Amino acid sequence: MSAGFNIFLDLLMVAFAVPRVLPLKLPRLQKTGLIAIASLSSLVVISSVVRLIRISTLNTSKDLPWDSYDFTTWSSIEVNIGLFCATAPAIRPAVRAMKDALRMNSSPTTSQGARFPTSMSGGLELEDGGAFNETPPAVPANSRYWITKKGRVTDRELSDADSSKCVLDSVSTTRSPESGRTRSGTESDGEMGERRVKQGAQSHSGWKVPVSPNNGSGHIDDLLNTIPNTSIPLNILIIGAGLAGLSAAITLSQTGHDVTVLEQSESKREAGYMIVMGSNAMRVINKIGVDARKAGTVDVDFIERRDYKTLELLSSLDVAKDPKAPAKSYYRPDLHNELKRVALLGLGCKAVKLVLDAKVVSVDINNASATLADGRVFKGDVLIGADGERSIVKSSFSEPDCIQQAPFKILRSLVPTSVFLSDERTRRVLDLSHNRFLMFCHPTNSLVSVLIGRNNDLIDIECGYRRRKGERAIDVSDQAAIRARLLETFKEYHRDIRCAIEMATVTTDWEVWKCKPQKHLAQGKAVLTGDAAHSMEPTTGQGGSQGLEDAGALAVFLSNIGSKDEIPHRLELLAKMRGERTAKVVALSGVRLGEEEIIRKNYPRHAINRSSIKNGVEHIAFLYDYDVIEESKKTLRAAETPRASL
Structure with a gap:
């Protein structure tokens, strides 16, 4: 009786689960996997039926102990298959965790025994001067990879007509391979943004997405071709191995300098959530050999604001107008790992030397040296402080520290995209946020932003x-x-947004700190970069982008130096140019993109009224159209021309 009841329950489970998987908008392979997992209980049914048959034979047995072995065997099989079915969904994460652990155990160590978790770097040497050269496979210059609707990748020669457009499988529009945006007819950016929301369901599986032959990474020699350096190599000492520090290390090593990075942690791992890199940052990233697929990039075509109660579209700003450097979103640890890979491999240039467990206790900004807690002293020609808001390099400048707590805070969560697909309400939020930096805005005191990263597998919800x-x-x-606190603070938001918030299993309470802009970004032979130079509010998503701008500027201003005596003068030019730019970016960093006109009207003393920016389009142009390498070259030429004429 109990065996028959168990068989009935197992069949009921299959009948209940599979129909709920079928309507999900997932890639075919992923949907097949889910159906297979949901159908595993059918194995239990089979074993239960066989067991039931074996039990019936015992009624006529003359030697029960001897004949019951078959029944006992199938009873064990039934139990073990049931255990396997229950744990099957957790097998893949467990295997992935084991692989990560094995990768960590085989990670390289410094001469001091500190480990560096280079997940993609193989056996790299960090301090003893060794270098590992990785040569990417040769790919025909005029070929393109196309990911079809079925997920297959093909390599074929494309004519100019083919490369200028590709046909959507389900929507009669065209999609530019470079820009990643679609437009039909002569519709405006706002109309295009609203239409793409309605097409969200097709967007997950119906578009042919072009991928460049090198997976979106820049050519290794791009930066050196853009910034040719024929002068003496400098010894660069960088404190801090975050995004800004590693970016600067890469641009400087790729322009011929010897770079050493000091990181105080024993195993530098980047924490954090999603980060948007605007076109201003992508112009640098695309030149240093970052592999887009390994970094988990996701296109960001629009920055949109929607009403927190009605979800009505308030503004839509196109941020993918530059086809060569469209905006992208990254999961910070993925981008950080990829920057480490590029830095430590060298990729056709000098490999960066990374020293871990290197706690700096004092610096000499006039002699470009740093002393560690263990007594070691590192010296260079230039000292770069990329060690965050509480920078020890900045504390050595003749300027008081001015860090302060921001008047707002953020509750942050990461949710797998598959979780959002499991509920109709969160699927609607997912469709709205496709290829967007999306903000659901309360008029005065709160907002919920949604950003997708890690190759569309992970969603960042920031409240x-x-x-x-x-x-x-x-x-x-x-x-x-x-x-x-989340449910109380955001109880008035639309039910779809509240459902998205409730999907998170782990949320962190993130305190926001900011600093007033530094008046002096350089003193002696030292210069500041990243948050040490321009800590800002996260609303415009420019913190990381400005760090990349710093890296590009450093490569220009420290190239083609005839004598090391020129270093202080070059750093002064760099500090003046970067100071003027970042002061404006920091002053406007708390403005929700698209609300510029409202702020100008309601807050006459706001910094935006002292600028020429009148609306969201002009604000995006100010941030994203900036080419730091070209601007740095112009500044350097203008400064050097009078001296040359003398």
């Missing part, structure tokens, strides 16, 4: 609101308190 008086951060271990 920002004004800090209440006396409010303290909640420890990440107290998820019940964080969830209660």
